[in-house]
Amino acid sequence: MTILTQSTTWQALAAHSQQIPHMRELFAGDPARFSNMSLSTCGLFLDYSKNRATPETLNLLLTLAQEAKLDAKIKAMFAGDIINTTEKRAVLHTALRSTAQQSIIAEGQDIVPEVQQTLNKMQQFVTSVTSGQWKGYTGKAITDIVSIGIGGSFLGPKIVSQALRPYWITGLNCHFVANVDGTSISEKLKLLDPETTLFIMSSKSFGTQETLTNTLTAKAWFLAKGGSQSDVAKHFVAVTSNVAKATDFGIDADNIFPMWDWVGGRYSLWSAIGLPIALLIGMDNFRSLLKGAHQMDTHFANAPLAENMPVIMGLFSLWYGNFFNAQSHVVLTYDHYLRGLPAYFQQLDMESNGKSVTLNGTHVDYSTGPVIWGGEGTNGQHAYHQLLHQGTALIPADFIMPLQSHNPIGEHHDQLASNCFGQTQALMQGRTLDEALAELSKSSLSDEEKLLIAKHKVMPGNKPSNTLLMDKLTPETLGALIALYEHRTFVQGAIWDINSFDQWGVELGKTLGNDVLARIGTEQDATALDASSNGLINLYRQGKI
Numbered sequence: 303m304t305i306l307t308q309s310t311t312w313q314a315l316a317a318h319s320q321q322i323p324h325m326r327e328l329f330a331g332d333p334a335r336f337s338n339m340s341l342s343t344c345g346l347f348l349d350y351s352k353n354r355a356t357p358e359t360l361n362l363l364l365t366l367a368q369e370a371k372l373d374a375k376i377k378a379m380f381a382g383d384i385i386n387t388t389e390k391r392a393v394l395h396t397a398l399r400s401t402a403q404q405s406i407i408a409e410g411q412d413i414v415p416e417v418q419q420t421l422n423k424m425q426q427f428v429t430s431v432t433s434g435q436w437k438g439y440t441g442k443a444i445t446d447i448v449s450i451g452i453g454g455s456f457l458g459p460k461i462v463s464q465a466l467r468p469y470w471i472t473g474l475n476c477h478f479v480a481n482v483d484g485t486s487i488s489e490k491l492k493l494l495d496p497e498t499t500l501f502i503m504s505s506k507s508f509g510t511q512e513t514l515t516n517t518l519t520a521k522a523w524f525l526a527k528g529g530s531q532s533d534v535a536k537h538f539v540a541v542t543s544n545v546a547k548a549t550d551f552g553i554d555a556d557n558i559f560p561m562w563d564w565v566g567g568r569y570s571l572w573s574a575i576g577l578p579i580a581l582l583i584g585m586d587n588f589r590s591l592l593k594g595a596h597q598m599d600t601h602f603a604n605a606p607l608a609e610n611m612p613v614i615m616g617l618f619s620l621w622y623g624n625f626f627n628a629q630s631h632v633v634l635t636y637d638h639y640l641r642g643l644p645a646y647f648q649q650l651d652m653e654s655n656g657k658s659v660t661l662n663g664t665h666v667d668y669s670t671g672p673v674i675w676g677g678e679g680t681n682g683q684h685a686y687h688q689l690l691h692q693g694t695a696l697i698p699a700d701f702i703m704p705l706q707s708h709n710p711i712g713e714h715h716d717q718l719a720s721n722c723f724g725q726t727q728a729l730m731q732g733r734t735l736d737e738a739l740a741e742l743s744k745s746s747l748s749d750e751e752k753l754l755i756a757k758h759k760v761m762p763g764n765k766p767s768n769t770l771l772m773d774k775l776t777p778e779t780l781g782a783l784i785a786l787y788e789h790r791t792f793v794q795g796a797i798w799d800i801n802s803f804d805q806w807g808v809e810l811g812k813t814l815g816n817d818v819l820a821r822i823g824t825e826q827d828a829t830a831l832d833a834s835s836n837g838l839i840n841l842y843r844q845g846k847i
């Protein structure tokens with residue numbers, strides 16, 4: 303057993319998990335439950351009263367956090383300590399949204415001046431492109447941006463741009479290319495004119511196959527459509543922490559926006575990786591996004607654990623994963639602009655906490671990161687909410703909704719809100735057999751049939767959910783919201799004593815993929831691998847089954 307599961311607090315939580323009354327009783331017994339179990343900060347309001355929790359539950363979970371030295375670990379991250387121990391790196395995405403007055407030391411150097419310098423370089427670039435001052439090779443202004451990147455170099459820019467659609471002010475169009483499937487870039491290039499298109503190649507490592515291949519294809523298209531090698535600098539810029547590789551690749555040194563090792567890809571939208579966002583919403587709005595996240599950083603770093611929103615959300619997720627065997631967590635965004643957020647949180651949380659050894663290499667004897675999934679409310683209600691309500695899997699849920707719509711039409715927003723709140727109520731309350739029978743009492747069914755149908759209509763309820771509200775979806779509230787989830791992920795990783803900031807597990811598939819690529823191109827049939835891989839490769843080489 304690991305230290306964590308041996309602890310008396312862990313044992314106490316395990317015992318306590320068997321004693322929690324149904325939430326119906328908890329609400330019936332405490333009219334002040336909502337006000338006692340809700341929190342407001344940074345323009346966000348969290349209702350966590352629909353959780354399987356009593357005051358003792360929170361005390362035990364907070365004790366677990368204290369025993370895991372969560373406070374000290376939070377301070378170590380903000381102080382620039384080398385907490386990404388396997389890659390020997392600091393974890394300072396928070397510095398990307400620091401104020402110019404701050405001083406943050408990483409590897410012996412104050413990094414704030416360089417962060418500010420890069421923001422100023424982004425400012426100049428955004429102004430130049432959006433004002434039409436930046437000209438393409440035929441002297442025309444840029445109309446279309448193509449952002450080429452994958453993972454953290456794609457999801458942040460894509461999903462935040464989508465979420466802040468009401469703030470698009472620059473008149474530019476932006477297209478995102480991630481997948482190496484040629485169809486993805488082909489479908490984009492079909493729409494574009496090389497004279498007015500600017501490509502942003504985003505890759506922290508500058509070594510990612512998909513991004514390199516897509517950028518080479520874009521360059522070939524540009525040259526085939528009339529551009530010359532000397533024109534490339536007018537149409538290709540890059541964001542990377544590997545400036546040397548970018549220049550070797552042919553990106554003009556002035557067109558390279560730096561990134562840093564102390565920023566993880568999945569935490570990088572706040573850096574120049576966010577350039578596509580800034581080109582759409584303008585730098586002022588981009589700085590508001592940073593400001594919102596900075597406010598959440600200040601809250602996370604300073605609020606007592608019991609009043610700390612990321613800590614509360616992190617502890618509840620851990621509670622269900624480790625003591626109720628919840629294997630997944632669903633994020634339901636009751637806002638069309640936020641429909642991509644679950645996908646963003648998938649990489650954030652699953653690439654961070656999808657680990658099974660502790661910092662000192664001991665194999666864990668407890669669950670770690672759950673599967674994160676989700677979608678847009680109310681669409682999900684007509685798709686997978688059936689399983690949330692009556693399935694056997696326990697799936698804690700987060701409901702996210704702005705109180706005010708950017709498009710207030712008739713009853714639409716009232717109906718959206720009523721569905722959001724109705725769903726959390728139904729998950730909590732459920733429907734008993736008696737209630738189901740009562741509903742069927744006036745039907746013409748026989749008593750036997752009524753009982754049978756009633757049994758199918760029973761809903762256990764007691765399904766946990768958090769509801770996160772904001773007045774309106776703005777760059778600032780979105781910044782705070784995403785930073786909230788970043789820190790929620792941190793809290794769980796810190797208590798599980800795992801490294802939330804490396805991702806060694808992604809390498810083997812890439813290495814074997816490159817080996818397969820080498821075999822696919824040869825004359826000989828593949829024979830050296832396992833029978834399945836040989837077989838699949840040879841079918842691919844034949845091009846037909």
Ligand SMILES: O=P(O)(O)OC[C@H]1O[C@](O)(CO)[C@@H](O)[C@@H]1O
Pocket residue numbers: 452453454455504505506507508509510513567568653805808
């Ligand atoms: O920005 P890069 O270095 O191209 O990496 C893209 C993505 O690939 C990963 O390394 C996973 O393969 C992610 O962590 C990262 O966000």
